[in-house]
Amino acid sequence: MQMLSARWLAFAAVALAVGCSSRDDRLTITIWHQSRPAERELLAEEIARYEAEHPGVRIRALYKETEELRSGFQAAALAGAGPELVYGPSDVLDTFHTMGIIRDLGPWVPEAERDDFVTGALTFLPARDDRSRRDLVQVGDRFGNHLALVYNRRLVPEPPRTTAELVAIARDCTVDGDGDGRSDQYGLVWNFTEPFFAVPFLTGFGGWVFREPESTPPTPGLDSPAMAAALGFIRDLREVHRVAPANCDYELADSLFKTGRAAMIINGDWSWSDYLAIPEIDAAVAVLPVVDETSAPMRPMVAPKGYSLNANATGPAADVAMDFVRHVTGDEAQRRLVNRLRMLPARRSAWEDPVFAADPTLAASRAQLENGRLMPVATELRAVWDGMRPSYQALLGGGLAPDAAAARMQTDAERFIDAMHRQLEPGIAVPILQALGALFLAALLVWQWPTFLALLRDLRPNRTAYGFAAPAVVLVFAVIVFPFFSNLVLSLSDMSLTRFRNWRVVGLQNYAEVLSDPRLWGLTGVFMKTLVWTAVNVACHVSIGVLLAVALNGPVRCKALYRLLLIIPWAVPAYITALTWRGMFDYEYGAVNLLLGRWLGLAPVNWLGEPLRAFEACILTNVWLGYPFMMVIALGGMQGIPQELYEAARIDRASRWQQFRHITLPLLKPVLLPAITLGAIWTFNNLNVVWLVSNGGEPQDSTHILVSYVYKSVFNLYRYGYGAALSTVMFLILLAFSLVFLQRSQATESVYR
């Protein structure tokens, strides 16, 4: 023991020394950015160039994925820390600005210089304290995110100019070569499941996501005839013209086009270079066609990407950070951007670069940008997307007509915006609540005082026990106590988008809302679904795990090999395997349907398109992820079962089942119980699988379990108080479950005492 701990300490010291040695004296500026791989290289070069010119400065660029950057920056900024600069598209700026976690950049960008930027590259928002003044919240360095039509020149010699041509070409290119009833090549694919990709159709039919003229705050305008027409057109592409596969999500569309099995794809500027690099498909980019009915072009949303400054960044750090922004938005850097990445720059002078004339893709990109519409910088846009998604997916699943879908999109979006802006006023209950809280604490103290005294007396005689237990217990509690109480306080507060930093305790209103939500507690509600999810998963984990352990725990050849292969689902990161499972559940190309059809002769199941099937798909995936761990535990537990018991049982002529039932199971109990208890808790709180397999609750937000529901309400609608209340309720549910389960199973008691 002493030897071990000495070695351990030495190892720890060395490791920590290594971990902490990367310090230097330069002023460090941190950038969190959402750049794509090719863009990161250029960013790294610009940083190197800047650091060479400014030896006292170190710039640390850190890639963050969209959601991670948003939630991470909010948390860090609230804690008074975080990166000096955040870099990304303009869509989150309103959120950051409303929360008060980014600064006005006006002082660093004088009026005179603002005309050097293309219109829309600088993003302004009304100041928080004075709506008549405008804050500069982002300095853009490029435009992007616009969709255009990419076509495979081997299949489509000339791109379509109108939607009629688009449909005609797409129909011609949809081919069932081997005549098995499944198309082997599709005419037109894109990310059918995501409303962002429907925007060009909406604009082409004359509609827009917000009511026009736009008000502040904007109101959604989704129930327009233009929307109904656009939705009808999209639906017909798949249902009538059948030019795209069922359940065509982003990755499937992408793979089809890349392998030459789709003639055309609608995709954003980020994807084009990948397509152009594949010689087999000879891709080219064209402007989206004109809609025949309206004679208007399909106009994608465009957005600038750029830098914003953390509200916590002050003094020289802020100045240096903005100096770096000036560097990357300078003429030279902007020209490098155009030439290297073929992206559209923010500075006017860079648009004069000769490369625009030489590169047809860049020209097409420019043309598409010029007829694009600037993405509104409004937090409400997120509620609009969330409002659109369920009805959009219902439409594609055949459950809703276009006009009904449009109407429901509108009501859903309005509901979300309402929820997002809901203001809670401190209830009269607050002082009562405080008094009750104090009373409860006092009662607890009085009630537990004798126990506490007994504990003090017990400390000496039982010092070995306390000494053994203390390190682990203290560590666990040290980490959890603050978050626990913080969550408790937040659940009583009105922390939300508009009250992010200046939240107040308002009483039990969040709990009232949580407990009265029929979507949560109804018979087909999220809670019941969570129970089914947890019960089915844990039951399958345990039974498969024990089954495999029993199978392995006998005279079998190649035991070690089997064991090794069977734990592999546990060893590979769940993120990628969950996505692989999503692919395996694909209607047309997924392995599950192909095997069901080939071996059992079953008709293909629309796993990801139907609510119940999608939920089953999530469960199947999670079962797969979880049984290896249970198997390992059961294997370990079985080693403690004395062989004599089996011999005795055989003498008593017990069948194998009886041996298992009366010897194996009872003796596995002490080892399996913690795993089952915690397995149930983890499964109950398992966000990843639902999120990945059903792509965030698809279709129609029907696969949510409590934790993904809370995640969605907190991260999409910024309702921190509500989310905290819901998580506290979840905590109480789990606590009650554990208490009952452990009490009934006598898990805290030992077999031998």
Next chain:
Amino acid sequence: MASVTLRALEKRYPDGYHAVRGVSLDIADGEFLVLVGPSGCGKSTTLRMVAGLEEISGGTIRIGDRVVNDVAPGDRDIAMVFQNYALYPHLTVRENMAFGLTMRRMPRPEIDRRVAAAAESLSISHLLTRRPRELSGGQRQRVALGRAIVREPQVFLFDEPLSNLDAKLRVQMRAEIAALHRQLAATVIYVTHDQVEAMTLGQRIALMNHGVVQQVDAPLAIYHRPANRFVASFIGSPTMNFFSGTVSDNAFQVTSGGPRLPLNTAAMPAGPAVLGIRPEDFVASMQGDCVPFATVTLDMAEHLGHETLAHFTLPGGGPAIARLPGDAAAQVGHRVDLAVRRQALHVFAADEDGRRLN
């Protein structure tokens, strides 16, 4: 070797259970003392307190001249053999036996010598490289004994060591333990619930019930003069018959018209009492030192060959057993004239303690 002295030993558990109440015992150097009693009587707890495995709530334990109340078990110079053998499953037989010596940092050659000697005397030399799971029950028991022997402790403690063995092995191991004690001349405290083990092994027996020592004496003394009704009923098989009645005028009158037996009642208070007669003290025909008991009708007769167990019921009393010779012609329904040896009448108080009165 050393003596062991227990003085007013107490054990109370945190939940209030009073397991051992004021036990005082003197075990002489080299003595074999058996602690016997029904399960839950506190005998194991007492032994475990001597071993140091249970905290002492009160009183003192002395091994040799040393008070060991606060001495760790490993420093008390004792060895213990457990009911379940408690062999270390991850060690070989040799390592199991050597474990205690290794812990005491004894030189390797000395350890080897002692292990070899102990293994030799227990005839387990051929098993030294095996793991416990590869041994039979009897072999495991020998290893457990060997592990105790190699330590050459001052005191051996046995906690029901034979109860997991089958009947035949138990007889054999009993003999070996007795031989071992003679050979080592060691002080032994031996806990069992089995009166045969107690009678055959013990030089003295301490009989416990409800945490209290009922009687400490040589086996035959306990058999012949049980100190109270509990001791009387615990030792002897089949168990002693009890008849309630009254003591008066140099006689014991069994209740409701039962027999009246002449008795020296000089030391006894007159009044209700309980008469105890062992089944083997009944005779079917009057002999010189006997007194007539009663004529009884047999409810059942068990012919065991060397003896016959005759079951009968006295009017107004409970069932009783008389042990008659194997050739007795007793059958169900027979009437038998029973007499009883005059010296074998035990009279106990009628109260709960049932103290011996004669």
Next chain:
Amino acid sequence: MKEPRSITLVRHAVLLVFVAVSLYPVLNVVSISLRPGNRLRSTDLAIIPADWTVASYVQLFTEQPFLTWLWNSLVVSGLVTLTGVALASTAGYAFSRFRFIGRKATMLAILTTQMFPATMLLLPLYILIARLGLVNTWLGLMIFYTATALPFCVWQMKGFYDTIPPSLEEAARIDGCSRAGAFRHVVLPLATPGLVITALFSFMTAWSEYIVAAQVMQDEAMFTLPLGIKSFQASLSSQWGLYAAASILVSIPVVAVFLALSRYLVNGLTLGSVKE
């Protein structure tokens, strides 16, 4: 132990079916890693694509700081495993063998730490880590990982100790061990399967976590593997080839650790030690 052939066949059948089920999705990941051009989906069932390439693997080692991340992860996970096993084996022992005030309550209380969804605790957790000045340090990560892994490990160890007869320790104490000595010489060796599970679990906790790591670590040179891999992922433009290749490589150490430990996992020792 001999058993009928039919039973052995059933064993093999069950195992083979589940091996197939276990491996197929992972082979799909292998397939993704061999595809050129970042294709997550495929339209056929072929595991080795017609246009296969190992470019992703080469790129991982030549163009990405994969080895740095690997080393970082090994250090962090190794330390978390050691602390986790050390703390859980002692605490589990206390909960299994001793009866002390607050024992049950504490056991339940450490479970409660698992009952909040991790994403909801991110904000207060980050504030805590920031206040303690542990942002961008491995220490902060390791404390969090150990605390996350401990509740399960403590309960698991307690469960294993419960299956070890206390008389073994008593024998050891009479043989001259202190309580700690009996724990070390007798109990720990017998609880090896539990220690192995605890070690594997602690290792995996640290090996695969990225949500908190993403919040805490600010230097790419100090990234752990999951963080590094996460950087291949971007909305709508992930580098799936690299992602899949790295995922496959990441699982190799786990398999290796399992391989090294599984001997102890299945080497039962308590067999025949005692008869109850």
